[in-house]
Amino acid sequence: MDNRFQKAWITGVERVAAWSDLLDTINVFPVADGDTGRNLLVTLGPLRKIESDSKTVIHHLLLSARGNSGIIAARFFSGFLTADSLESIPAAARLGRDLAWKAIRNPRKGTMLDIFDALVDITEKTKPDSIEEYASRVIDHLQNAVHSTTDHLPRLQEANVVDSGALGMFIYLDGFLTGLTGRMGPFRPIASIFQNRLEIRSSFHETDQKHYCIDMVLRPENGIEEEIKRLSEYGDSIVIVPEKDFLKIHLHADDKDAVREKMKSLGSLVKWSEEDLISQVRNFQSRPKEQSIHIMTDAAGSVTREDAAHLRMTLLDSYITAGDQSLPETCFLPEDLYRIMKQGEKASTSQASEFERHQYYQSALDQYDQVLYLCVGSFYTGNYDIAMEWKQKNDPEDRFTVIDTGAASGRLGLTAIATAMHANQTDNPDQVKKFAQHAVDQCQEYLFVDCLKYLARGGRTSKASAFFGDMLHLKPVVTPTAQGAQKVAMARNQEDQLKILLKKLHATLNPKSAVSVLIQYTDNPDWVSEIVQNRIKTEFPLSDIMIRPLSLTSGVHTGPGTWAVAFLPVSA
Numbered sequence: 001m002d003n004r005f006q007k008a009w010i011t012g013v014e015r016v017a018a019w020s021d022l023l024d025t026i027n028v029f030p031v032a033d034g035d036t037g038r039n040l041l042v043t044l045g046p047l048r049k050i051e052s053d054s055k056t057v058i059h060h061l062l063l064s065a066r067g068n069s070g071i072i073a074a075r076f077f078s079g080f081l082t083a084d085s086l087e088s089i090p091a092a093a094r095l096g097r098d099l100a101w102k103a104i105r106n107p108r109k110g111t112m113l114d115i116f117d118a119l120v121d122i123t124e125k126t127k128p129d130s131i132e133e134y135a136s137r138v139i140d141h142l143q144n145a146v147h148s149t150t151d152h153l154p155r156l157q158e159a160n161v162v163d164s165g166a167l168g169m170f171i172y173l174d175g176f177l178t179g180l181t182g183r184m185g186p187f188r189p190i191a192s193i194f195q196n197r198l199e200i201r202s203s204f205h206e207t208d209q210k211h212y213c214i215d216m217v218l219r220p221e222n223g224i225e226e227e228i229k230r231l232s233e234y235g236d237s238i239v240i241v242p243e244k245d246f247l248k249i250h251l252h253a254d255d256k257d258a259v260r261e262k263m264k265s266l267g268s269l270v271k272w273s274e275e276d277l278i279s280q281v282r283n284f285q286s287r288p289k290e291q292s293i294h295i296m297t298d299a300a301g302s303v304t305r306e307d308a309a310h311l312r313m314t315l316l317d318s319y320i321t322a323g324d325q326s327l328p329e330t331c332f333l334p335e336d337l338y339r340i341m342k343q344g345e346k347a348s349t350s351q352a353s354e355f356e357r358h359q360y361y362q363s364a365l366d367q368y369d370q371v372l373y374l375c376v377g378s379f380y381t382g383n384y385d386i387a388m389e390w391k392q393k394n395d396p397e398d399r400f401t402v403i404d405t406g407a408a409s410g411r412l413g414l415t416a417i418a419t420a421m422h423a424n425q426t427d428n429p430d431q432v433k434k435f436a437q438h439a440v441d442q443c444q445e446y447l448f449v450d451c452l453k454y455l456a457r458g459g460r461t462s463k464a465s466a467f468f469g470d471m472l473h474l475k476p477v478v479t480p481t482a483q484g485a486q487k488v489a490m491a492r493n494q495e496d497q498l499k500i501l502l503k504k505l506h507a508t509l510n511p512k513s514a515v516s517v518l519i520q521y522t523d524n525p526d527w528v529s530e531i532v533q534n535r536i537k538t539e540f541p542l543s544d545i546m547i548r549p550l551s552l553t554s555g556v557h558t559g560p561g562t563w564a565v566a567f568l569p570v571s572a
Helices: 003-025 036-043 045-049 054-064 067-080 086-102 112-125 131-152 154-159 164-180 225-233 256-266 277-285 305-311 334-342 354-367 383-394 409-423 429-442 453-457 463-471 494-508 525-539 552-558
Strands: 212-220 235-243 246-253 267-276 294-298 314-316 319-322 325-328 347-350 371-375 400-404 444-448 475-481 484-491 515-521 543-549 563-569
Touching: 003 036, 003 045, 003 164, 003 305, 003 354, 036 045, 036 054, 036 067, 036 164, 036 325, 045 054, 045 325, 054 067, 054 235, 054 246, 067 086, 067 112, 067 164, 067 212, 067 235, 067 246, 086 112, 112 131, 112 164, 131 154, 131 164, 212 256, 225 235, 225 246, 225 256, 246 256, 256 267, 294 354, 294 409, 305 314, 305 409, 314 354, 319 334, 319 552, 334 347, 334 552, 347 552, 354 371, 354 383, 354 400, 371 383, 371 409, 371 429, 383 400, 400 429, 409 429, 409 444, 409 515, 409 543, 409 563, 429 563, 444 484, 444 494, 453 552, 475 494, 484 494, 494 525, 494 563, 515 525, 525 543, 525 563
Parallel strands: 294 314, 294 371, 371 400, 515 543
Antiparallel strands: 212 246, 212 267, 235 246, 319 325, 319 347, 444 475, 444 563, 475 484, 515 563
């Protein structure tokens, strides 16, 4: 494949990643559940490995596809990925468009399908004599198609937004086509060209939705075509895509157990995932609308996508690779990661490309007047230096503030969450920055590692030390600081760990004072919720306790069995 095309496919994915939060915030069709950006981010992930055989990438796209928008997009790329020259783009676009339309039981105008139609229309009419002029004409036409989506769907008109999936595909194709010119920008200014269609009208409310969003991969038995056609009896928003001897199926349903039993009767369930649509819609509608300053942080802090969505924060993901999955860490299911690690398979972390990180910074500044980036400690990554270098070149008005927190995992997460909450309560950006810096100074954390072998795999302790430590049943207690993780104690069991934690807390906190606490788990949520939380609440009755998964960046390095506690006096 032409090297230009390889880079362009990836450029499109990284552009979508940087705008995925915005796509979530305007996602109202078919249901206002705020997940189109995340679904496209997960679905398009295999394109990052486009240097491998395209047929393999297409297969992985379909298997990884999540949600209605993800499956439709994956089907489009099943055809579009056959393009390997400018001259082949029209035919590839037509093939992808036709496949996407056929995937949906009830296709509608006003969705990403309009973008695929527009792409076919303009590329068949435009000769690629000059790549710059060609790209510009195509992108202009696609831009108009996004604008027109609002006119086609009553729900979009009621919410006063463009279609989220259509915008996602526009952002991808803008990145792809601009990438084909050999340039890494400039790209279309999304917040400017769609400025009147990127915020949901306050009067809009979701009133009717199914309970569950279900994605599955089924290996069907022969002769079940008629049964598959009757899936509409169980739900709606149905998308069915055949791939080799599998079926990728998406639907919204009220009775997930009935759907699962029906699928088992039709073949072998290879993959199944379900999400609570009621909860997603409720969270989507409760997001704050205004902030004095927008908070950005790294997902290496123990902040979930749900936290970020609720508080209107931007999360910069690292990537987790484990087994046959490679995903942004906030999209990787913790239970999958720790199951893979327990099986002895390798797990690793990696940073997003500098280009992708730059796109996140630019996306935030395009959307918000001021941005405060609470960056993972510079000891742990080079994120701070990369952000500051970008700021010097691209922020002449000093709207992008970067703080090197010196922190990671829960200490970073709790600092960011507390700062975002404060930002939602004041209209003074300088006060928020002051709060953030004080929180950085006051927040502390202790991590309780169960097994040293995972630290040894990552090179964070010697294999000999890990062997003897595990043989003696010694469990290190560490605290992350600006100079790195420091060992502060050793424990023999969980009760020892808990005693050490309470001793540390009493040495720092007044039991009669208010404190914010973030307890984090790996594969041990029952331990932290039933034992750790209750002991802390008993001895510190004014504590405000949150329980979250440990950041998967930390989880890969420390392994299953790890748990952690970060705490911040409320007076901070």
